[in-house]
Amino acid sequence: MAAGFAKVSGKVLEELRKIPTPAIANAIEAFEIRPRNMGFCDSRMHPVFADVGPIAGYATTLTVGADLPYKAAKSADRSGYWKHILSVPEPRIAVVRDMDDQPVGAFWGEVNANVHLSLGCIGTVTHGGVRDLEEVEELGFAYFATDVLVSHASVYMIDYGIPVNVCGLVVSPGDLLVCDIHGVINVPMEIAEKIPEMVKKQAEAERIVIDYCSSGNVSVEGLSSAWNQMEEARRALSKKM
Structure with a gap:
């Protein structure tokens, strides 16, 4: 169902997945197509599971919040968000930005991990909270996040299919990401095969x-x-x- 997005061959994607992100970062520098201090998440982003990953795929995007009284939390159209996910090539990585000053509620847990896995997502990169760690690790769904939280609080979706800033990395739908024990890097599509x-x-x-x-x-x-x-x-x- 994906249309309108550039992608690399499955062979190249698998090669990128196996390359440590520091080596990818060094390689990108040689092409001199972006500043050396851009294109990757900062130290706030980290892998939650030691044995799930590395992953490589194409970004879907979503903004969320949770720090509101329950009745005041009006969520964006969930089915529209799911359609956005399906518009991006597989394998997909769900990129989520929690817009609260300090994340208090986790968008991610066992249910949302199962939903996204069924829609072709292999993991998430989240500037925000995750929970249900044992259940999600067993699924093989990768968590890269800034926070581990107890509650989902009043979590609600704000917008999707837009550029989002996750730990200093601006991600747009369809961006090619590689994530491993070091963190998350964007691979420019025009040089990905090289x-x-x-x-x-x-x-x-x-x-x-x-x-x-x-x-x-x-x-x-x-x-x-x-x-x-x-x-x-x-x-x-x-x-x-």
Whole structure:
């Protein structure tokens, strides 16, 4: 049902999923298409489950709140939100921003995890709260979040299908995300297919220093030489892009 969104091949998506996000970040830098301090979530975002993930997929977006008296919480159209999810290519990652100053109620729990899993979502990236940890981990649904909470309070949906800011990363519907133990990064679609090869070549450049450090015969002069060789190899890669 997805239409109007760019996507990469399943092979490339699986390759990206297996690459550590720090290596992806380094590879993106070589293409010089965005500032080095942008494109990823800050330290507030973290994986909740050690054994669920890494994941790679396309973003759906939603804003929520919970810090209101129950009768005052008027929710956006739920079926419209579900249709928005289905408009994005699979596999999907549900990106949610809690608009309260301090999250007090979790949008995510066992029920919503099951709903989203049935709609092709493999996990969530949430600037807000999650709960029902044991049940959701058993589902294999990935939680990347800022908060673990007890209650859903008066949680309600505000809007969906719009750009949202999660821990400093602005995510739009259809954005390609990779999430692992380090956090969450946006992979620009225009270079996504080139990332795996760049990661491989950068690793070869880094081996110059790593191998020298493992040689058992290290000096400041030798280390400086190895470091300069690595930097030159990195610069050569950037020039080829």
